[in-house]
Amino acid sequence: MKILLPIAQRCLYAALLLVAVIVLNFSMLHLAPGDVADTISQSMGGADAETMERIRQDYGLDQPFLTQLGSYVAKVLTFDLGYSFFYNQPVTTLIFERLPATLLLVITAQLLALVIGVLLGVFSARNPNGIISHFVTLIALFGYAAPVFWTGILLLIAFSLHIPLFPVAGMATATLEGGFLVKALDVLWHLVLPVVTLSTIFFALYSRLCRAAMMEVLGSDYVRTAKAKGLTDRQVVMKHALKNALSPVVTLAGLQFSAVVSGAVLVETVFGWPGLGSLALQSIIARDTPTILGILFFSALVVIVGNLLTDLVLRMIDPRVGSKG
Amino acid sequence: MKRILQTLTLATALISVVATTAKAEEPKKGGTLVVAIQQTPRHLNPAVQSGTATGAPGAQLFAAPLRYDEDWTPQPYLAESWKLSDDGLSMTLNLVKNATFHDGKPITSEDVAFSVDVIKANHPFKTMFAPVTNVETPDAHTAILKLSQPHPALMLAMSSQLMPIIPKHVYGDGQDPKAHPQNSENVVGSGPFKLVEFKRDQHIILERYDGFFMKDRPYLDKISMRIIKDASARTIGLENGELHMVAFENNVRNINRLKKSANLTATPDGYAAIGPVDWLAFNTKVGKTADVKVRQAIAYAVDKNFILKAIMLGAAQQANGPIHPGSPLNDEASLKAYDLDVDKANALLDEAGYAKGADGMRFPLTIDYGWPAVKPQVEYVKAALKKIGIDVTVRASADFPTWAKRVGGHDFDMTWDTVFNWGDPVIGVHRTYQSSNIKKGVIWSNTQQYENSRVDELLEQAGKESDPAKRKALYAEFQKIVAEELPVYWTNTLPYHTIYNNKVGNAPKGIWATSSPMDRVYLK
Numbered sequence: 141m142k143i144l145l146p147i148a149q150r151c152l153y154a155a156l157l158l159v160a161v162i163v164l165n166f167s168m169l170h171l172a173p174g175d176v177a178d179t180i181s182q183s184m185g186g187a188d189a190e191t192m193e194r195i196r197q198d199y200g201l202d203q204p205f206l207t208q209l210g211s212y213v214a215k216v217l218t219f220d221l222g223y224s225f226f227y228n229q230p231v232t233t234l235i236f237e238r239l240p241a242t243l244l245l246v247i248t249a250q251l252l253a254l255v256i257g258v259l260l261g262v263f264s265a266r267n268p269n270g271i272i273s274h275f276v277t278l279i280a281l282f283g284y285a286a287p288v289f290w291t292g293i294l295l296l297i298a299f300s301l302h303i304p305l306f307p308v309a310g311m312a313t314a315t316l317e318g319g320f321l322v323k324a325l326d327v328l329w330h331l332v333l334p335v336v337t338l339s340t341i342f343f344a345l346y347s348r349l350c351r352a353a354m355m356e357v358l359g360s361d362y363v364r365t366a367k368a369k370g371l372t373d374r375q376v377v378m379k380h381a382l383k384n385a386l387s388p389v390v391t392l393a394g395l396q397f398s399a400v401v402s403g404a405v406l407v408e409t410v411f412g413w414p415g416l417g418s419l420a421l422q423s424i425i426a427r428d429t430p431t432i433l434g435i436l437f438f439s440a441l442v443v444i445v446g447n448l449l450t451d452l453v454l455r456m457i458d459p460r461v462g463s464k465g
Numbered sequence: 466m467k468r469i470l471q472t473l474t475l476a477t478a479l480i481s482v483v484a485t486t487a488k489a490e491e492p493k494k495g496g497t498l499v500v501a502i503q504q505t506p507r508h509l510n511p512a513v514q515s516g517t518a519t520g521a522p523g524a525q526l527f528a529a530p531l532r533y534d535e536d537w538t539p540q541p542y543l544a545e546s547w548k549l550s551d552d553g554l555s556m557t558l559n560l561v562k563n564a565t566f567h568d569g570k571p572i573t574s575e576d577v578a579f580s581v582d583v584i585k586a587n588h589p590f591k592t593m594f595a596p597v598t599n600v601e602t603p604d605a606h607t608a609i610l611k612l613s614q615p616h617p618a619l620m621l622a623m624s625s626q627l628m629p630i631i632p633k634h635v636y637g638d639g640q641d642p643k644a645h646p647q648n649s650e651n652v653v654g655s656g657p658f659k660l661v662e663f664k665r666d667q668h669i670i671l672e673r674y675d676g677f678f679m680k681d682r683p684y685l686d687k688i689s690m691r692i693i694k695d696a697s698a699r700t701i702g703l704e705n706g707e708l709h710m711v712a713f714e715n716n717v718r719n720i721n722r723l724k725k726s727a728n729l730t731a732t733p734d735g736y737a738a739i740g741p742v743d744w745l746a747f748n749t750k751v752g753k754t755a756d757v758k759v760r761q762a763i764a765y766a767v768d769k770n771f772i773l774k775a776i777m778l779g780a781a782q783q784a785n786g787p788i789h790p791g792s793p794l795n796d797e798a799s800l801k802a803y804d805l806d807v808d809k810a811n812a813l814l815d816e817a818g819y820a821k822g823a824d825g826m827r828f829p830l831t832i833d834y835g836w837p838a839v840k841p842q843v844e845y846v847k848a849a850l851k852k853i854g855i856d857v858t859v860r861a862s863a864d865f866p867t868w869a870k871r872v873g874g875h876d877f878d879m880t881w882d883t884v885f886n887w888g889d890p891v892i893g894v895h896r897t898y899q900s901s902n903i904k905k906g907v908i909w910s911n912t913q914q915y916e917n918s919r920v921d922e923l924l925e926q927a928g929k930e931s932d933p934a935k936r937k938a939l940y941a942e943f944q945k946i947v948a949e950e951l952p953v954y955w956t957n958t959l960p961y962h963t964i965y966n967n968k969v970g971n972a973p974k975g976i977w978a979t980s981s982p983m984d985r986v987y988l989k
Contacts, residue, residue: 174866178908182865183507184515185885186909187589226507228644293697301701308702309693314668315497412693414666427866
């Protein structure tokens with residue numbers, strides 16, 4: 141009961157926040173000059189006045205703003221995100237078609253970055269002035285500072301062109317015949333370069349944060365006590381210190397949930413990865429309002445749920461979180 | 466001795482010519498062609514969606530009555546022969562007898578009539594079939610297009626991607642053809658390839674249609690169209706051999722880089738009908754640019770050579786008029802190049818009554834642009850016009866609709882623009898210069914608000930003149946007038962290139978590039 145009440149409260153806030161997000165996004169998109177009739181006409185090489193008027197009528201763009209907003213909010217509340225103007229497909233279908241690709245990319249990159257980042261963070265914290273520690277710092281700063289599209293293209297030039305190990309774009313070989321295993325391996329093969337590229341940013345964050353937290357914890361009294369008790373180095377670091385040092389890392393990892401959309405846009409574009417990021421970019425370029433709104437709604441949902449989950453995990457790792465006094 | 470040598474060389478040359486011809490005549494069958502396309506098409510039905518994104522897969526899925534070769538000569542396709550009546554008011558198409566749709570049903574004149582109706586009602590290029598009043602179908606393999614006036618543009622309008630023949634028994638089921646579910650999946654086409662799979666932002670897989678009416682065609686088993694939006698990824702894919710071909714490439718740095726590769730061929734051939742022309746457009750109604758002398762002065766001050774050499778890096782062609790230089794209707798003699806002449810530009814502005822102020826400037830102007838690729842041109846215009854005392858402010862737009870709203874709403878002095886010819890001038894050229902097409906809010910209408918009654922007259926006559934020589938003369942006079950009055954200042958064609966691996970035989974170099982059937986393409 142003690143844990144349920146704050147969760148219910150937070151769910152209510154979350155719902156209100158979502159409605160605010162919908163209204164705000166809709167209004168902001170409406171403020172932008174021009175509409176999808178222009179981009180459809182662009183994709184067709186020009187259209188006459190009559191065709192453009194028909195497009196606007198078909199999509200209800202000739203209605204007053206408040207009517208449009210009202211009918212959109214009403215639809216979203218019944219979990220209907222509408223039809224994509226550009227593709228004439230339900231937005232929910234479009235999003236769920238793309239979601240698996242993005243989840244695969246982002247989660248793999250996150251896990252890779254998290255594991256390597258924490259390990260190297262711990263390692264360099266124990267030897268803060270060692271050569272490896274400096275090396276890790278250097279790599280981390282470089283990974284963080286370099287724009288991902290640049291890292292991506294460099295990796296492509298290196299490992300697709302000069303040493304042709306990996307494919308240039310896409311998620312699977314389109315014409316590949318074979319069973320599940322063959323296809324899964326094919327996807328893995330396509331996954332390598334985008335994951336490495338995307339994890340460079342996360343890696344920097346996790347390793348630096350873990351290193352700092354670990355150094356602080358290692359200098360604290362209870363660690364000294366544990367050492368004095370005669371515990372092995374391994375036990376002290378892994379059991380006593382790491383558990384406390386992980387807490388900020390977990391918070392950060394939770395916040396990175398938003399990267400399901402934002403962080404992946406560039407990587408998905410460079411590698412032609414058919415995920416939500418490339419859908420977002422495409423729909424912004426095409427002024428495909430229902431799709432943009434759908435993706436924004438969906439990512440707001442993901443961020444809010446992600447924060448809720450982070451909170452729960454933190455409570456489990458550290459009982460002090462959330463308890464008063 | 467010398468003579469013998471000469472004969473010998475000649476003989477070897479002859480033999481090698483014969484040998485290569487013989488080799489070229491024997492296309493190999495089978496294989497999968499991997500092509501990269503830059504955009505995901507909205508859907509795959511070119512009857513209701515124009516543009517190059519739908520055009521490339523569309524021309525494989527659907528056959529048209531005619532196709533064109535590299536010299537603008539119409540060739541039989543679904544129509545084995547055609548005949549225009551002497552009064553130019555009815556076009557009889559004799560369809561091939563053995564053509565079938567991908568579901569096995571025969572292609573008949575009913576389908577031709579249906580396709581014309583759908584295109585007329587839904588395709589954005591209204592001028593293509595506007596004079597067609599009805600289509601008569603005296604028997605299953607004869608379709609007669611009845612016209613309200615002679616309409617020479619009809620020939621190009623009946624080719625490739627502009628007039629796909631779609632099955633009445635599928636798309637005539639009462640649903641809106643623009644939103645028909647079978648536009649993207651289970652497409653029932655009439656062309657050399659049928660649809661296997663269309664995954665947005667990933668690929669379109671096409672497979673040989675075994676029932677295709679042309680004997681032994683298509684040569685390829687499959688075409689895999691991979692959707693790759695990133696130009697660098699496409700370049701690397703061509704270089705490492707993952708891709709066989711990329712069409713509509715217009716990134717000049719990548720084109721020049723790929724030209725150097727020994728395994729690849731880069732050709733600008735195949736874009737004359739699509740005909741993209743880059744220009745600097747003027748507001749001819751409001752502001753300083755309403756004065757023709759100001760427009761001419763700007764033309765003399767903006768150096769086409771600089772744009773061609775420094776910005777296009779030699780990959781684009783010079784354009785001096787409204788009709789693409791590759792079109793047979795382009796008349797270079799009627800045009801004026803406006804070679805760089807700063808003194809003349811200054812003199813024209815003095816004549817127009819805009820003297821230089823104390824700071825050396827005459828007046829301010831704005832210039833718009835709608836997409837990032839043309840920013841260099843716009844920045845160059847700003848620098849070039851400073852030399853003749855025009856202070857140019859560059860107005861960037863956040864995206865295409867923002868720009869379209871400004872320019873379509875006639876709220877501009879100058880803008881950079883690229884407009885496509887789309888085959889016949891009636892389809893893609895008239896719209897920019899006819900005063901009847903000044904339509905506020907519509908991008909790529911006559912947004913310059915250019916009005917000249919003689920031009921209106923000439924275009925109207927040229928639109929219905931059946932005699933090719935007379936038609937060409939009408940367009941020549943039109944070109945002469947607009948080259949003098951400059952509603953827009955044409956600089957160059959888009960540097961579109963088709964780049965293909967040398968393993969590809971019969972690469973599509975006809976006037977519609979990859980938006981034409983690839984039934985003759987093969988892999989060596």
